[in-house]
Amino acid sequence: LGADTAISQHHGTLGKDTIALFESCRRGDLSKIRHLVEEREIELNIRDRWDGTPLYYACLCGHKEVVEYLLDNGARCVANTFDGERCLYASLNVGIRNLLRDHKVVTSNTMRRDGYDQFLRRCLDDRQHCDITFRVGGEEVRAHRCILAARSEFFHDAFRTKWRGHNVVPVTHHLVDASVFRIMLEYLYTGRLEMQARQSDSLIELAERCRLTSLVEQLHDLLVSSSSRRKAWNEFKTLLLEPSQYAQEVQRDLSRLAEQTLPAGDCKVSADERSTGDAGYADVCFNVHGCYFFCHKVLFCNRSEYFRALIEDPFTEALSTGTSRDVPVISLNHVTPEVFKCVVQHVYGNTTTALEPENVWEVACVADVYLLPELRRQCGQLIGESLDEAGACSALKVARLLRLHRLEEQCIDFMARHLAQVVQRPEFREIVAQDASEVKLRQETDSISVIDDIRYHIAANARSCAEVALANQKLALIDALLSDMGLDA
Known part of the structure; x- marks a missing residue:
């Protein structure tokens, strides 16, 4: 027991792979770290008995490439926090300190390692499945009705009233240009935004007109607080808004949209909302043993390569739903409606309220077939809790x-x-x-x-x-x- 016990006492109760991650960060073994993070799915922000993180030890030992990799894959280093300051002052050289200071700007466009964040970013960048175009200052900005209506009461009402039947909508306000409009779309799609300080007035004006009260308040707070942070870190050429509550709001709103896609017997919204709500923008239907799920291509195609191939396959048979909705119907014969409900909840809102010990094994297998690794891991977590x-x-x-x-x-x-x-x-x-x-x-x-x-x-x-x-x-x-x-x- 000698060697293993000594290692255990040094690292507390950490697992074998986690100990390997700490040791690799000290040594600067980037290939080993890649394997542990990408194949073994090791948590990057775990702490040892001295409150040290893998990022802290990589900074302390001067491994710049490792530091950059950890930051890009979700290691936290936030200004004016214990972890941020500790990593900054422990850094072995100026190069690593500069990397830490520039970290937010470097990674803001790549949404790091969270699978749901990456999915939302893909939806924002999706142009193939857009169904609405905004003409802003001579430029065209394309988007998806289902997401905008789910995220904003203003867009929800406008699509049902003054913009009903319109595929192109002009935006003529003199303070709003295409770049500012895209920033607002980034917030609506991802719960985060990045802007230049000079764009703040225009964005606040646009947010007020779109009745995004919470966004307006957060923008005012950001402008006030960024000055002190700039003094400490000297990094805010770009202003970023990344509060976790906004990501939760995106999940909440898209989860609500998911409820509207379910067969009538499972739907928790009213019949009127179901017929005129955001599910009315459905452009694909899945027939699961006679249960019809009216869904949205932009979400399924960007969540799973399996569904992208299935939906975009020119040989996929398009049948009638027997309803007034004229959308292609795809039959799924190897899954039950109860299990597919879990899939829909995961695709839209990254939630699994329908996941239970009774169906978790079947959902795990279906998630593997449908190329949904996050759902597969969520199933593994539930199984692990009931061993x-x-x-x-x-x-x-x-x-x-x-x-x-x-x-x-x-x-x-x-x-x-x-x-x-x-x-x-x-x-x-x-x-x-x-x-x-x-x-x-x-x-x-x-x-x-x-x-x-x-x-x-x-x-x-x-x-x-x-x-x-x-x-x-x-x-x-x-x-x-x-x-x-x-x-x-």
Whole structure:
């Protein structure tokens, strides 16, 4: 237990991959960090027992490329916060300090690692599925009725009244140019915006006319607070508005839109709102065993490459819905309406209120087929929260099959903590035998994957003398199991 226990005591209760991330940031091993972040899905803002983060250690050790990679992939370094100041003053050289100071401007256009943020950005940039054009100062700005109406009462009302039936809408206010109008669209689509300070008056005027009261208030607060932050960080050539509450508002509004797409029996909005609301801008319908989901191409195509290929396939059969809506209908035969409801909720609002322990396994498999990795991970999280001795082995198999690395880690940790019960189960023996069979031309240094991982977790949790004694008892159980199975690892 010596080496593993020493590592564990140094890093607290962190997992094996997380410890590897901290060590790689100290060494500057960028390839290893890429693997851990992109393949193993390790959280970048985790802390060790000294409140250090991976970004802090990369700054401290002077690895500029690692710092840049961490920032671009979601590591937090916010001005005038403990983490931001700590990283700034711990930086080994001026190059890293400048990188930290310029961080917000560098990453504001690339929405970092959050899958939902990236999806919203793709919707904003989508031109193929636009159904409304605004003519602003001689330029054309294209957009999607469904998103604007879902996000703004002003646009919702205008599309139903004065702009009804119009495909091109002129915007003639003398203070509003195309660049400012696009900034407002960025806010409506993503919950964030970036602007030059000189554009603030025009944007506030436009937001007031569009009855975006919350945006107006936040813009005033931003203009007041940016001066002090500029003094501290000297970085605000560009002003950014990225409060988390706006991202939550986008999710809330698009989740409401998702409710309007559901079959009549599942819909939580009134019949009048369903017929005249934002779902009225539906341009694709999914027929799931006779249940019709009236949806929007811009959201499904930008959320999943599977649905993009399905919707844009010229050979996809377009049928009639039997209703007054003239939209193409695509039949989905290998999913139930209840499971597809989870898919719709995830696509629109990144929520899964319909996800339950009873359907989570089926939803996880469907998410894998539909190329929805975030939904697949959400399923893995729910499975991990309800692990028990009877289901841990099945959960481990699913985690490996669907490449849910975090769930796999949770299953191994659960098995290590309940080893006396787990080793008695025949399905655990099956996993051990399967892992042993995958080791080709076994050498003395080869090990069985599940056994090696469980041994690590046992050692990582052993600190006191009593815990070390218990760990040795568990290791003896493993040795006895392997001996009984005729294996040596």
